[in-house]
Amino acid sequence: MFRRLGAYLNEIFAGIRVVRSNNAQGRARDGFNRVSGELETVERRGTLLGSLLSPVAETVGVAGAMVILVGAHHFLIETEKLSATSLMVLGVLLIRLLPMVNQLQGVTGQLAYNYSGVKEVEKWLDTAQFPVRPFGNRDFDGVRKEIRFENLTYRYPNGTLALDDVSFTVPAGSTVALVGASGSGKSTIAGLLIRLREPTGGRILVDGTDYWEFSPNAWHRRLGVVEQEAFLFHETIADNISFGLTDVSRERMNEALRIAHLEDVVQAQAKGLDTVIGERGTLLSGGQKQRLAIARAMVRDPQLLLLDEATSALDNVSERQVQEALDEARQGRTSVVIAHRLSTIRNANQIVVLEHGRVVESGTWAELEAKGGAFRRLLEATRATPSAEA
Ligand SMILES: Nc1ncnc2c1ncn2[C@@H]1O[C@H](COP(=O)(O)OP(=O)(O)OP(=O)(O)O)[C@@H](O)[C@H]1O
Ligand SMILES: [Mg+2]
Incomplete structure (x- = not known):
């Protein structure tokens, strides 16, 4: 017991x-x-x-x-x-x-x-290790104009300065990709946006409102998150999708599964949505786990999407399936995408390149490639290791 x-x-x-x-x-x-x-x-x-x-x-x-x-x-x-x-x-x-x-x-x-x-x-x-400043109680129902990350600084409690004066803007409905070497601060930005941690300096403004002002319910209801490591619970597929929400209809779950390209996999299970997926989802493959995490984000019909791409290698087929699911998920939504495989962000509206917690470059793929700076170096580095580039 x-x-x-x-x-x-x-x-x-x-x-x-x-x-x-x-x-x-x-x-x-x-x-x-x-x-x-x-x-x-x-x-x-x-x-x-x-x-x-x-x-x-x-x-x-x-x-x-x-x-x-x-x-x-x-x-x-x-x-x-x-x-x-x-x-x-x-x-x-x-x-x-x-x-x-x-x-x-x-x-x-x-x-x-x-x-x-x-x-x-x-x-x-x-409480432990989490923000102390209380959240506000404003409603949040979507990004109308833009999200602005303004002079964002974050220092971990152990003293590591992970973000140093980071600024960029995500216009409503567009996709901004964050790229940079391991440890450059990408997931830290994600942690701040999720409000797991509070910025030590600077602000995140949604149409001019400090994002801390939004009530926890409103913010998390509209923010869809697919984390670097898809974390699943030892419960049914339905429970994993609707996690944290009440009254989610089967139709909505199925729609989310369809966007996540996981409908067939679930239908193939004898118990369908009521299949228990094992401890940490051991009964699913890596790609399926990620797609289930995408379905979890999609069932919220999020106004704002945060994707922290998985680092763990998937085979080509699963990777393509995950990619297709993500592309569909991003349609018409304001998205922040953290990319490890640069090929996945070719179509991003803007790419922000981070180095040691600072923004060193930003622009479209074509602009940055032509510029021959930090992004070009990243690109060459990933091309040098073919496994990273599918
Ligand atoms: N919980 C933590 N406590 C202290 N330092 C941390 C913590 N998490 C991350 N860091 C440090 O903050 C910096 C940024 O880490 P972060 O996880 O944001 O990098 P990343 O860009 O997401 O890297 P990756 O591509 O490997 O996922 C690194 O120097 C890292 O060592
Ligand atoms: Mg990371």
């Missing part, structure tokens, strides 16, 4: 970004309460059993002690003196009885200990 609770917590902790970015803390907490509730029942039964047993043990103990005392009394009266031997026997018998009483106290202590642990975890789910 403890193992189930442990497995559940493990999953939630590992998938905390998904939980937060889908505004699904409530749901994670419900699951936690469910599993820990079951655990509590088992514990209670155990304690009840223990507490039924201990009066028996105690009665036996008390009776034993009485027998001893009566015996001793009898012995003393008979002989009118307490011999050293009988005193020792008395002592030894009493000492043997003591541990039973101690055991009882042990059980209570263990319970109290577990309870405090559970409370800690609950607190962690709500």
Whole structure:
């Protein structure tokens, strides 16, 4: 039972970004309460059993002690003196009885200990390492003109300066691609946009409004996120798609699966949408997992799309399928795409090149290629390793 609770917590902790970015803390907490509730029942039964047993043990103990005392009394009266031997026997018998009483106290202590642990975890789910400045309560229903990343700076708590004065603009309905070497700060931008972390400097403005002003519900309802590592939960396909949302119709889920090019895969399963996909989606291939993550983003019909392309290598067929799914997902939406395979962003409206947390170049593919700077070097580097370029 403890193992189930442990497995559940493990999953939630590992998938905390998904939980937060889908505004699904409530749901994670419900699951936690469910599993820990079951655990509590088992514990209670155990304690009840223990507490039924201990009066028996105690009665036996008390009776034993009485027998001893009566015996001793009898012995003393008979002989009118307490011999050293009988005193020792008395002592030894009493000492043997003591541990039973101690055991009882042990059980209570263990319970109290577990309870405090559970409370800690609950607190962690709500606060730890995450933003402290409260979000506003404005509604967000889409990007009308543009999103502006303005002098954005981010320093991780350990002191790493991951973003240094980053500015760029994403016009409504267009796709901006972020590229740059590993560690240049791309996923950090994603983390800020998801509001997992708060900018240490600068702002993100949506049509002039600081994005922190939007209520968590509104923001996460409209922001579709496909993260670098698709994180799936050990639940059904339907649960994974609707994660964090309530009342999602089957039709909407199927539509999301269609956009994600995953309809056939799901239909091929005997239980369809109700298929349980195994721990972290082990029953799906890498490409299928990513497409399921795309479906999860699509079911929200997001006004703003954030795609952090997977780094893990997919074979050519899966990669093409994922790419097609992403292309369809981007249609008509304001998108920020983090690209590792440059071939996937040839059609982006704008490409922003990052180096050590700074924007070093930006422009269209043709412009940047002609310029012969940082982007050209990236391009040549990926061409030098053919596996990266499909
Ligand atoms: N949680 C963290 N704590 C401290 N430093 C971090 C953390 N996450 C990332 N960094 C650092 O911040 C910098 C930017 O990392 P980031 O993950 O944004 O890079 P990236 O461009 O997404 O790289 P990749 O292409 O490998 O995904 C790196 O120097 C990285 O070591
Ligand atoms: Mg990254």
